[in-house]
Amino acid sequence: MGHPVHLVIDGQQHDLIVDARTTLLDALRDHLGNMSPKKGCDHGQCGACTVLVDGRRLNSCLLLAVSLDGAEVLTSEGLAPDGELSDLHQAFLEQDAFQCGYCTPGQICSAAGMLREAADGRPSVVTEDTDPGGPVELTEDEIRERMSGNLCRCGAYVNIVAAVQQAAAAQPGTGEAGR
Amino acid sequence: MALVLTHEDALRLADTEDGELAILQDEGIGFRGQYLGAVLAETPETARHGADLVEITTDVAPHDAHFRHDHPQVREAEGGADDVETGDVEAALAAAEIVVDQRYSTPLEHNNPMEPHTTIARWDGEELTLWTSTQGVHPARQALAPILGIEPEQLRIISPHVGGGFGSKGVPHADMMLTALAARAVPGRTVKYAVSRQHMFAITGYRPATSQHFRIGAGPDGTITAFVLEAVSSSSHTKEFPEEAIKPSRQMYAGEHRRITQRLLPLDIAVPSWMRAPGEASGMVGLEMVMDELAEACGLDPIELRARNEPVLDPDTGLPFNQRRLLDCLREGAERFGWAERDPRPRARREGGWLIGTGVASATYPASRQPGSQARIRLTAGSYEVGIGAADLGTGTWTALTQVAADALEVDPEQITLQIGDTSLPNATVAGGSTGLASWGTAVMAAAQTFRREHGRAPSDGAESTGEAEENPAEEELAMHSYGAHFAQVSVQETTGEIRVDRMLGMFSAGRIINPRTARSQFLGGMTMGVGMALHEKGELDPRFGHVVNHDLAEYHVPVNADIRSLEVHWLDEEDPQAGPLGARGIGEIGIVGAAAAIANAAHHATGVRVRDLPLFGSDFLPR
Ligand code: FES
Ligand code: FES
DSSP states (O other), rough: OEEEEEEETTTEEEEEEETTTTEEEEEEIITTOOOSOOOOOOSSSTTTEEEEEEEEEEEEGSSBGGGTTTTTOOOOOTTSSSOOHHHHHHHHHHOOOOSSSSSSSHHHHHHHHHHHHHTTTTOTTTTTTTSSSSSSSOOHHHHHHHTTTTTTTTTTHHHHHHHHHHHHHSSTTTTTTOO | OEEEETTTTTTOOOOOOOOOOEEEEEEESSTTOOEEEEEEOOSHHHHHHHHHOOOOOOOOOOOOOOTTTTTTBOOOOOTTOOOOOSHHHHHHHHOOOOOEEEEEOOOOOOOOOOSOOEEEEEETTTEEEOOOSSHHHHHHHHHHHHHHHHHHHGGGOOOSSOOOOOTTOOOOOTHEEEEEEEEHTTTTOOOEEEOOHHHHHHHHHOOOOOEEEEEEEOOOOOEEEEEEEEEEEEEEESOOOOOTTHHHHHHHSOSSEEEEEEEEEEEOOOOOOOOSSSTHHHHHHHHHHHHHHHHHHOOOOOOHHHHHTHHHHOOOOOOBSOOOOOOOOOOOHHHHHTTOOOOOOOOOOETTTTTEEEEEEEEEEEEEOOOOOOOEEEEEETTTEEEEOOOOOOOHHHHHHHHHHHHHHTGGGGEEEEEEEESSSOOOOSTTTTHHHHHHHHHHHHHHHHHHHHHSSSTTTTTTEEEOOOTTTTTHHSEEEEEEEEEEEEEEEEETTTTEEEEEEEEEEOOOSSSHHHHHHHHHHHHHHHHHHHOOBBBOOOOOSSSSSSSSSSTSSOGGGGGEEEEEEEEEEOOGGGTTOOBBBTTTTTTTTTTTHHHHHHHHHSSOOOOOSSSOOOOGSOOO
16 A cells, blocks of 8 residues: 655655555665765654755655655755865764764764854854844854754764864855765 | 464574574563564565564463562572672771762663674575674574574575664564574575664663662872672663673772672563673763762862772782773863863852763773684785674774785785675684784684785785784783773753763773774763763663663664764774784773763762762753
């Protein structure tokens, strides 16, 4: 008993028949063999499965694949087409922003989405009220706050913040470091 | 749906001694969350739905799931550590001018690696292959094969990458056995089972609760004359595991009259197991907090108190210490942290509604090397293939062993092809007890030496040698431990009690640091988990049913990015020739040891409130 759905994953067109209960995460991993997003909880509590859906960072374990007909999905792997590392990937490597790496694809997608949000001027709870609008300045506190949906049990947070700062500095204000 | 497996039709195990692994053998239920059956299906959705449809009827028997240190069934652990009893502690306590008598507790803590435990199994005839995530393929094989009634050679375990373990993948748990049994029911077919995050709280081990009662007698100059620690940890009737909180107290500080005892209380709850620095991490919570209280009682700086109780010989074994540089860590750490500017009075610093304080605690972890690891080196098409069944849990084994092999063979790292995580490779000991790299690295170095001796500097293709890590004879003659010091600054919000760790600094003495980059990350990771231990982590056991109520990552809190601010890591530049040819002691665990106590001590300094039960909650600091 399947349902047809059309998805664009990391730039590739896919037509799938999925169970109505199949999440985007399971569709990616079990149906398409895209092992980039990880399953840490299956309940939207850890961020390991974070992908970009039509440019927004979302937990793919909380999305039903059937509801996403026509969506464009980018995984961390898709952010590095043909192994060409993005500024973010490069910064994560240079700052040793991971240990086991299990949370990393989610961290990268989350960071890519977050840089875009900050560039678009979307405030977080730590953004000063007096902020005049325009791109939010990415202080360490802003990065920590905005990256707190992605758990890292290995405890690489200090280095993750450094990596996101490095990537943001590479293309200031554009939110394009993930590309 | 394909199949429902229960105790009625599962494979009869050859050995049911291990209550945790002997699943689906009879009708008994040891604890809530135990495996009672399995549903096999073609898709995970169907399997999960099928499992929901299964009805289980139970008879309720009396059970006990409430941990208390004064429970009548508290008893000695089977095969546990011996009691320490020297001198006359009661007389020494009675004579002591200063006595600190306090009880501390640590709760259930759950490893929660980000990668849940997952196994894929397939039986081909009488041979079983497991693709899984484990901290030791060979030890797992050694544990599972006899229970399944097969020879070790009939079981292959493959685990080249591990998404974090922190001890929870150190010994095989029931999920691996369940997958093997399920696959047995469909020979030749591949069965995959991923433990859900919720179920990990019952199946994959956790750090049991501890109660630590200290009574310390000292002279007015801070010299400890009497030292009593009575520790009790929670355990399971299904399988016994003591959390030996007494371990660090045996060797940390001097004291003539000593009594140190470890007991446990078996309950009808899930089976506890290793979690990062079992024994040390929990034991240093109590010890380093009671030392802080003793310093306060004596009017001494906490670092000075530790200096005055620095033992000459190991109080536990009577052996000389090997490179005990605790005081160097405390003093150099203090210098870097700016400890000297501290006003020792509690509740002395207030800024914008926040009370600010600083605290210190020692760190320690035993240094040892496990004998028995073997490595094989083979020259293939100009590349040195180095094979050993070691594990990389994010600890950097792939990098560090490549580096060790390259150094030992005196070639570029690019010329090394490392192979790990497979029982078809030479035997390796477990990645546990911070022994991994020292043990495997010693085997790789031995293999490299043999290789050069047998094949010279211009070996021909196919040349091959093996080497083995022997026992370290120095461990018989020296008390070998790593040491460290944690410094923390915390802020506690006066009206809400909210507590933040503003900055932490760790200073470690761990022998030679093989890869500074991955080592720093290891220390940082340990300290980060220490923040969790201090402020967040607590499995809430329901005494009625014996399960952990907050069994997911929304309710069981671990540190998130915003909880971690400035963390600094330093180490003493040293080598430890006694530890072995690598000159290195382990570093995977010491980063967490003492970290929580430093934070708790800082919270006391900030507020004047002493909280002796972890984790610290905001409500602890509000006026009563
Ligand atoms: S797997 Fe989706 S948030 Fe954890
Ligand atoms: S790197 Fe292991 S969980 Fe983040």
